[in-house]
Amino acid sequence: MRSAILSALTVSATAVSAVTYDYIVVGSGPGGGPLAADLSRAGYSTLLIEAGGDEGLNPTYDDIANFNEAANDEATRWDFWVKHSDDPVRDLKFKHNTWDTGAGTFYVGLDPPPGAKLLGIQYPRAGVLGGCAMHNGAVTTLPQDDDWNVIVNTTGDVSWEAGKMRRYLKEIERNDYLAAGNPAHGYDGWLSITAAPDVSWAKNDNLTGTKILKEVARLTGQDVSKVADLVSKDILEDVPNRDQVTSFYNMAQHSDSKGKRSSPNNYVRATLAEKKYPLTLKLHTLVTKVLFSNSTDGMAKAPPRAIGVEVMEGASLYRADPRSVPGGKGPVSQIFASKEVIVSGGAFNTPQILKLSGIGPRAELEKFGIPVIKDLPGVGERLADNYENSLLALANQTVDLPGLITMQFRTPSAVGKNRNFFTWCGNFIFQGFWPGFPGFAGPTQFTCAMLHIGPKSQSGSVRLRSADPRDVPDINFRFFEHGGAADLHEFVEAANLLRESWLAAGAPAAPFEELHPCPGRLAKGRAECSDAAQAEYFKTQVYSHHASSTAAIGGDNDPLAVLDSKFRVRGVNGLRVVDASAFPVVPGAFPVLPTMMISRKAAEDIIADAKKAAA
Template sequence: MDHFDYVIVGGGSAGSVLAARLSEDPDTTVCLLEAGGDCNSILVRAPAGLAVMAPSKPFRINNWAFMTEPQPGLGNRRGYQPRGKGLGGSSSINAMLYIRGHPSDYDTWASGGCEGWSFADVLPYFKVSEGNQRGGDALHSAEGPLQVCEQASPRPVTQAFIEAGRQCQIPYNDDFNGPMQEGVGYYQVTQFGDGDRKGERCSAANAYLDPALTRSNLEVRTKSIATEIVIEDGRATGVRYRRRGKEAQIRADREVILCSGAFQSPQLLMLSGIGPAEELKRHGIKLRHDLPGVGQNLQDHINFPMISRSASTDMFGYSLAGAIKLVSEAMKWRKTGTGMITSPLAEGGAFLKTDPGLDRPDVQLHFVIGIVDWHARKFHTGHGYSCDVCVLRPKSRGTVTLRDRDPYSAPRIDPRFLSDDADMETLVAGARKAIAICEAPALAPFRKSDLYPFSDLSDDVLRESIRLHADTIYHPVGTCRMGTDDTAVVDPRLKVHGVGNLRVVDASVMPTIIGGNTNAPTIMIAEKAAAMITSGQ
């Protein structure tokens, strides 16, 4: 049997960071198991490739492409949940937006019993990961492995969106991770800003794993699906997995670390007999440790897209002129690392308060330079743009449970979107602000017609439209919640309660969802976890 000090399950954003950081010590051996491939294709390297990978239609590429249970809050529709499959995980198929959330999000974690996770505590780990093109200051660093840069070639329609926001009295913000989150502006992206890879995506695997692959103490095994955590005498001692159709087992002499994300980390815990006793009994799984919180507390940002058609072809879309332009832009990208292919699609955005009395923004806008209907899974000819509004701190809570005991089956995902009425009211209020921006003079030259009406709707009709069109903005968290109470899954050192030598390190440990995109916070969590592990915590 193979022996390593650490066995990491999942080579996504967190797993890539941990594998690289733990293997910096040449006397420490690390094995990383990843169910997908290496994610080195042109679709991953080209930022705009997410338009092909994220929808998973007509082909599923680097994407688990999960579906939810029918959602009563969304008219009993099944939601779509893309998740990255391959090294880099979702950082290999996402929009690359570098957002940390609001500082108070982390202070809330700390005040809720997660000692060591206040913003002052986590800021050093954001900074140690960040290689920002702008340079370093009190809130940023230019020295980290994760490349963060300005967008190379944002489209004029995005500038118009930003100007439209300013026409609505929203202040311009050139740094959503700076002293103030509120405002409208461009997103910074996790992309190479110079050098041979200028204009390419910088996934967590690119940033952390690629430079570490030559280390003799690090082994990366792709196409390896973990099926069970081996538990002996109350502690994790290894992992069973399948690779190329063969069963195998690997031993962890120090720790097993799950980095499989908000859906698959709780799934693997339950398949291994760690979780709610009744859920495991229902599937005939031997109970190793009754941990009621596993798979509970699922939180996600519910998102409502408002889509407009445009006569301009200077956006992504389906037309002869657009196809000719895209070929030209692809050649430009290969030569110069600039142009439309560098676009994250969601080029501009805003953080807004639906009530001026709030102490922090409660909705976020993503301005997308394409017609994104049903996650771009519904085809439309022509060109256009989408202004998406999401609720930053939803009150609705869902679950992740098992469909059956087959590790190849997708987990049963039930976000229970809009099950708390407060989320709908926040979304309606946020949509009203977004509609005002869409109707501002600056966007008028680009706006031809609306794909689905969103102007001049009563609140009741707007709510019905939300139920017909809203879904995730791809930020599931919370299903292996960190805390010290009876329903927490991991403690503030991310160790699983009641099971030795086992940690969970990914977005599933977030007690509450942060107010923004979740990739940078997930990388921060892994940086902090690596520091705790190497220091013996």
């Protein structure tokens, strides 16, 4: 049924007319795509604008196993070249810095050829219907309760309480790995979520992977006799004190039981295919700014109101697109919204669009000659992300592990009681992003990827390079600027714990030859380098791909708050932001599911306001 619906639907980028819609949604990713579908299903005429095309039927994107190929594909890839700090010397130590050789190729590494131009650290995003949910690994997790409750604590809006937010998971979820009727899950939503069905390997004590699994259990205080059950534990479970539990889990993904990606692309296309909802999709259309009307209310001047958007039509106009042509441009026109404009461009593009529209720090806007609609200093600030890195080794023989060892755990020095790391170990390699990633270390490669939950530093920024909407902004994460020593110490603790578990592999897989962070043969459970050396490695080699918080929700007393708790941009009317930039902190380990959850919450808020206004 799914294939029939999608194949019968033809979506094209027709010329934008001057028609007026109830709502305009800018960006079709995890925030904007579901929101546009929900608004139209509620009966409101909605225009969804996407700068990229549609690859929903392309196996590179549709088959979840091809996610690495999808993230490398020029058909959708937007290359953001970012900085990790204000120290260029430190950033040049990053082993996967990318350089333009001038010959149509990239050089990746520490010793570029003469004349090569430094591009920076690649941070690929997806310019395509469905956004980054179309090229990611589809890992599906929930934020910690504290990540929801911080909004309650700063705004007073109790609708964000963690216990209430699960409702939005249940509304969008079509659970495909648990028996129907589990009260923690939904079974009729648009988002398929599945998990590996066969974990029988964990019952075979002769497997090298099972030996490592049991040693990890012992080191983290789990019941070694129950590991075969723990590896299939529901990572989206709803239990008391969930965030304090160190445990193995399943690796849930937003895909179906046939290995097909489930994303906003499917939901938007299905909504269009039913042909009974007032949803219009415009592809290959770059939004250049939001339009405002300075209306008056009696004698007092009312706040500026968003009334539409200006767009430029054409493929590959944005210069993050590797297919972009220098000087390329398309026809410019305007489209209008009678109710609201919702910006859902993601943590990089949303603040850029807001600033180009006159919403942002006054000094920055005036620097580029952009008329100031509203001075909001927080736009583009507080950029945050999880820190990621890995232990990589070559085993003496391929590790016999048919699946993944997935675990969330707490290191001894973590602040508070919550777990602070997500790890997945197996016969793969993942070392961050560069053109052509993930690389290959050999048939015996073995990795424990580590993702740090709840980074203490939120000091990054997204700032304009020019007033040209086709230019890519200047992005600097400023990793470890605040609380860096503590974060690095936690990383070292996590690495030391996971490394020790590898000793249990035994011959013939052992001994392991570690490639990083501590090159050398692993023996006696000790790293071949000091904790200080490991910390320095992590400081220079961490990477990330879960950017958030550049247009964050905050309280009235927060000078850097961009949104109120209903996603409304402060100081103007008719404008909201619904994407990962709205989170005041990084939402847990992987932001894609929480972003789709707040998309449903935003639809509820917007529809409630529309009904109230019409009453």
